[in-house]
Amino acid sequence: MLKVPDHQVAGHQAGGGKLGPLVDDSGHFYKPLQSDERGSHEVAFYTAFSTDTRIPDQFRKFFPVFHGTKLLEASDGSGLYPHLALEDIVSGRTNPCILDAKIGARTWYPQAAEDYLQKCLKKDRETACLELGFRISGLQVYGNKLTGLWKPDRHVIQSSSVEDSKLALRKFISSNPSTDSDIKPDCSFASTVYGGPDGILAQLLVLKSWFEEQTFYHFYSCSVLMVYDKESILQGENRGAQIKLVDFAHVIDGRGVIDHNFLGGLCSLIKMITDIVTSSST
Ligand SMILES: O=P(O)(O)O[C@@H]1[C@@H](OP(=O)(O)O)[C@H](OP(=O)(O)O)[C@H](O)[C@H](OP(=O)(O)O)[C@H]1OP(=O)(O)O
Numbered sequence: 001m002l003k004v005p006d007h008q009v010a011g012h013q014a015g016g017g018k019l020g021p022l023v024d025d026s027g028h029f030y031k032p033l034q035s036d037e038r039g040s041h042e043v044a045f046y047t048a049f050s051t052d053t054r055i056p057d058q059f060r061k062f063f064p065v066f067h068g069t070k071l072l073e074a075s076d077g078s079g080l081y082p083h084l085a086l087e088d089i090v091s092g093r094t095n096p097c098i099l100d101a102k103i104g105a106r107t108w109y110p111q112a113a114e115d116y117l118q119k120c121l122k123k124d125r126e127t128a129c130l131e132l133g134f135r136i137s138g139l140q141v142y143g144n145k146l147t148g149l150w151k152p153d154r155h156v157i158q159s160s161s162v163e164d165s166k167l168a169l170r171k172f173i174s175s176n177p178s179t180d181s182d183i184k185p186d187c188s189f190a191s192t193v194y195g196g197p198d199g200i201l202a203q204l205l206v207l208k209s210w211f212e213e214q215t216f217y218h219f220y221s222c223s224v225l226m227v228y229d230k231e232s233i234l235q236g237e238n239r240g241a242q243i244k245l246v247d248f249a250h251v252i253d254g255r256g257v258i259d260h261n262f263l264g265g266l267c268s269l270i271k272m273i274t275d276i277v278t279s280s281s282t
């Protein structure tokens, strides 16, 4: 059975007669091909990447598994429409906490059309992107049974300042996330979610080591999605926190050059998370 995802934090969303992603109960996330060249571009990336033998498994694991494209009934009721069939990253997680960080000070690629470039530049300027090297595109944090889900308006979150972005990264691993500025995030899951040998920080460092070397692809407007659920952590289950890259509509050939735009943003995100782990352990 196809349905609108319960847990999507950014991007184009289904519902209200709009075209957006769907999920099934077998762990698939179906992203409708975007109009214009973005949809075909993303299909071309996934197709090339999934058979690219230059990508070691230790880095490939940061990408959703690609199951080809599928014609499905579109969420906007317009009939059969092509969708990317992807691994659903949040499938099987109860009350997942999710954060989407769009990486790179610059979200437009060098060959982009002038109007697209201007649109992106405006967003990059109006958010912390230029200063920080990334922006938080959306997040949701499950507090506890009593407080439920905290999911701030994504446009408010996107326009976070540098300080607000730091705060959001702290709220993401707290048991008391709230919009109320009087409530100080307790960062009680910092060491288990961000820290540790398999935590988000360790995974980001592995990803960084690939970006320090790889010159095959440049990832513009691509996000790091961080996911965990508190029940699994509290019950000591081995399904811990996970990072994945999503959104490849603007990936271009790296032409033998380091993706310094992505790498810089990633380093900035790593530094912020490192500071949170360090300050929470003292
Ligand atoms: O449609 P909008 O206004 O929600 O904008 C999309 C953005 O959503 P936002 O509202 O900024 O969170 C969206 O941003 P997120 O993925 O939500 O961070 C993209 O920038 C998208 O452009 P593209 O598909 O990457 O070329 C943007 O799509 P287009 O406007 O280019 O279609």
Ligand SMILES: Nc1ncnc2c1ncn2[C@@H]1O[C@H](COP(=O)(O)OP(=O)(O)O)[C@@H](O)[C@H]1O
Binding pocket: 007, 008, 009, 010, 011, 012, 013, 021, 029, 031, 064, 086, 087, 088, 089, 090, 098, 100, 138, 223, 225, 246, 247, 248, 249
């Ligand atoms: N493979 C996936 N599994 C689960 N959720 C996903 C997956 N890909 C994307 N998402 C969700 O959809 C959101 C938007 O994805 P994205 O590919 O950036 O869409 P858009 O191109 O519309 O911006 C992400 O923030 C995340 O919440």
